[in-house]
Amino acid sequence: MLNDWLFIGVFLVLAPVFPLLALVIPRIIAPRKPSPLKNQTYECGIETVGESWVQFRIQYYIFALVFLVFDVELVFLFPWAIAFEQLPIFAVLEGVLFVLILIVGLVYAWRKGALEWV
Amino acid sequence: MGDPVTAISQWLESLFLGWGLAPGWVAIIQAFIGVVAIATFVLLVDILLVWVERKVVARFQDRLGPNRLGPFGLIQPLADVIKLLIKEDITPIGADRIVYNLAPIMALATVLLLWAVVPLAPTIVGTDLNVGVLYIVAIGALGTLGIIMAGWASNNKYALLGAFRTVAQMVSYEVPMVIAIMVPVILAGSMGINTIVFSQSPVWYVVTAPMAALIVLISAIAELGRAPFDLAEAESEIVAGFHIEYTGMKFGLFYAGELLHALTMGGIIASLFLGGWRGPGAETYPILGVFYFFLKSFFLYWVIMWVKYSLPRIRIDHMLNFNWKFLTPLSLVVLLVTAVLHKLLVGLPDWQYVIGMLLANVILFWGTLYVLRRYARTERVQVAEPMPVAVPPAAPMSSSQS
Numbered sequence: 001m002l003n004d005w006l007f008i009g010v011f012l013v014l015a016p017v018f019p020l021l022a023l024v025i026p027r028i029i030a031p032r033k034p035s036p037l038k039n040q041t042y043e044c045g046i047e048t049v050g051e052s053w054v055q056f057r058i059q060y061y062i063f064a065l066v067f068l069v070f071d072v073e074l075v076f077l078f079p080w081a082i083a084f085e086q087l088p089i090f091a092v093l094e095g096v097l098f099v100l101i102l103i104v105g106l107v108y109a110w111r112k113g114a115l116e117w118v
Numbered sequence: 119m120g121d122p123v124t125a126i127s128q129w130l131e132s133l134f135l136g137w138g139l140a141p142g143w144v145a146i147i148q149a150f151i152g153v154v155a156i157a158t159f160v161l162l163v164d165i166l167l168v169w170v171e172r173k174v175v176a177r178f179q180d181r182l183g184p185n186r187l188g189p190f191g192l193i194q195p196l197a198d199v200i201k202l203l204i205k206e207d208i209t210p211i212g213a214d215r216i217v218y219n220l221a222p223i224m225a226l227a228t229v230l231l232l233w234a235v236v237p238l239a240p241t242i243v244g245t246d247l248n249v250g251v252l253y254i255v256a257i258g259a260l261g262t263l264g265i266i267m268a269g270w271a272s273n274n275k276y277a278l279l280g281a282f283r284t285v286a287q288m289v290s291y292e293v294p295m296v297i298a299i300m301v302p303v304i305l306a307g308s309m310g311i312n313t314i315v316f317s318q319s320p321v322w323y324v325v326t327a328p329m330a331a332l333i334v335l336i337s338a339i340a341e342l343g344r345a346p347f348d349l350a351e352a353e354s355e356i357v358a359g360f361h362i363e364y365t366g367m368k369f370g371l372f373y374a375g376e377l378l379h380a381l382t383m384g385g386i387i388a389s390l391f392l393g394g395w396r397g398p399g400a401e402t403y404p405i406l407g408v409f410y411f412f413l414k415s416f417f418l419y420w421v422i423m424w425v426k427y428s429l430p431r432i433r434i435d436h437m438l439n440f441n442w443k444f445l446t447p448l449s450l451v452v453l454l455v456t457a458v459l460h461k462l463l464v465g466l467p468d469w470q471y472v473i474g475m476l477l478a479n480v481i482l483f484w485g486t487l488y489v490l491r492r493y494a495r496t497e498r499v500q501v502a503e504p505m506p507v508a509v510p511p512a513a514p515m516s517s518s519q520s
Contacts, residue, residue, distance in 0.1 A: 003145055007245040008253075010149040011157075011234045015227040018157055019371050022203075023223070026367045031206050041210045041274045042362055051212070052275045060286040063438060067289040070446075074296045078252065081303040084457070085464075092461045096454055103450055106442075115442045 062114040066106075073102055121404040123242045127152070153234075156244055160233050160378065167377040167419075168195035174420065178427040205366035210273055213363065217271035222364065222371035224264030229379045231257050236385050237312040239395045239407030250311040251299055254386055255292070258341060261379060262288040265343070265350060265360045268372070272363040280359025283434060284350040287340060290441040291347075295337035297449040301330035301456050302390045311386075315394035320468045322393040326475040329452045329482055331391040333445060338383040339422055340441070342376070346429040347437060384418030385411065392418070448486060455482060 041048050080087070080095045087095075109115055127148060134144045169184065169192060176183025184191030209218065235250040237243035247253050262284055269281020303309055305326065306317040314323075324331045340347040351359035361372045388394055392414045395407030432440070455478055463474045 003149070004245040004247050006145060007149045007152065008234055008247070010146065011153045011231055011244070014150070014153045014157065015230045016223050018161060018230065019223040019226040022367050022371060023219070026203050026205070026207055030204050030366060033206065034208065036211070038208060039211045041212070041272070042357070043275070044357075048275070052273050052278055053270075060289065060438065063286065063442070064289050066442070067293060070293045071296065074293070074300070075252075077300060078303065078309070081300045081457075082307060082309060084304045084460070085307045087461075089461060092457060096458060099450055099454055103447065106447065106450075110443065115439070 062109075066109050066114060069105065070102070073098075121239070121241050123239075124404075152244060156233055157230050160230060161374075163381070164374050164378045165195045165199065167381055168198060168374075170416075170419075171377055171423070174423055175427060178423075199370070202367050202370040207366045207368065208363075210363045212273040214271040214273070217267050218363075219368075221264050221268035221271060222368045222375075224267060225261060225375040226371045226378070228257055228261040228264060229375050229382055231260075232379075232382045232386070235311050236382070236389060237315055237394055238411050239404035240312075240316075240401060241404045242408060243312050246310050246312040248308070248310050248313075251303055251309040251314075251390075254311075255296055255299070259288065259292065261375070262341075264375075268364065269360040272360070274363050276356040276358070277360050277362050279356045280350045280352075280362075283356075284343065284360065286434065286438060287343065287347060287349065290438055291337040291340035291445075294333050294441065294445040294449040295341065297446070297453050298330040298333040298337070299390065300453055301327045304453075304457055304460060311389050311394075315389050315396065318393045318396060321472055322391060322396070324391040326472055327391070327452075327456055327479065328476075329479045330449075330456065331387070333449045333452065334387055334390070335418075335421070336445065337441075338387060339425060340437070342380055342383060342422070344376075344380065344422060345426040346432050348426075348431060349434050349437065352431060380422050381415055381419050384422065385415040387418055388414035444490075452482065 041052070077095065077098065080091075080098075084092070130151065131144055131148060134147060135141070139147075172194070173183040173191070184194035187193040187197055209215065232254060234244040235247050235253055237246065265284045266281045269277040269279075269284070272278075302314050302323050305323055306314040308314060308317070343350045349359075351361065356362075361369055364372060388411065394414070395404075395411045397406065397410035397413075400407035400410055456475070459475060459478050463471045466474070
């Protein structure tokens, strides 16, 4: 059990090393001749107007909220799914009730117009 | 026993213990060697994937594809790698340098991390975590973070738009994917990927839960950002999206990460629904299991490519509508039906259980098609007869010209 997480830990440390190696090699062998013209950001042939870190109107802000609700509730469902074999039919129906409440929430969000791209 | 990997692992363990190392250090060194072996192997497969991708695309588009370097052009990806390595690396003015350089590393490293829990054979698996499914969902979401970082740090408006679209996509398609992945968890009673593969013993889960498999496949394609859901890098609208400012090997890492992610998703779906390493003789000769696993993974990879090169890109509001108003309710219904039916049928003999589950899925499928057909009909009527806005003036007679 602990060995499992040791493996994941070692992997977490080593996984960035491989792409890092692929970035270090070009540092050594690739040419480096930066110039102001070359380093400009791409914008279809014209110069960029203003900076790009501007405030956007994020149109799917409500979607993100609905996603948050769903994801948190789904994590609650996973223990139910794992213990499924041992559960009596009553507990299964309780899980079904939980999912039904989730569906009611989705229908509510839908009727409220939260799922429209505005 | 026909399993060289376990044999080598045990030999190494006894060797290091014989040198007088503490067992804790031996475990760390073993994990180190295992990780390096898996990552190197996966990256080698990744180089092969470049060739597979180009060759299969060519066949879909009635071309030959790379065929000059080596037999069937097999050395072409090596030449590509060398070209990418010696290309100049350009960082745009005003980019956030740390995040900009971290993003491609993130994009490939997270995909590599997924292979820690994917079982290649009954005994050849990085580690059989008991929360493997949650691990895959969590790390898969991290991969999207690399794309968001790239879009934000590039100091380019197109890249930023691509990143925003990616967020919308990830936020949406994660939900049906998690719901549908819960179906094999219910059937197997475990979240460990290898345990799920072991429990697909009379039939694969694609037979008892085909609808869930379909939903996972669709949302996996969306999560990969492949066509028809490749809005994050739509060439005709936002040029190349998040990786527009990346050159040389940094772009190469994104490319490699994307290809490898597709194969990894194929492997995960193969493990969850197509029986992973299962096949004749895989229990006794684990090395055969690796062959079966990659056979199934590459089949799913091919299906993903088939979809990619057959369907046009869909609009972003259509994509979100498709997810929230169709896929999410459908996956919830599939979860409910599978859960209740599994509980009711689990005591029956195998063939009755399988037929019952299959029948329920077929009925669900037809019901879904029926609803879709009715919806499409009403949509077509709306498009064919739009609301009259104003009465157009009478057209002049065309015969008066002659």
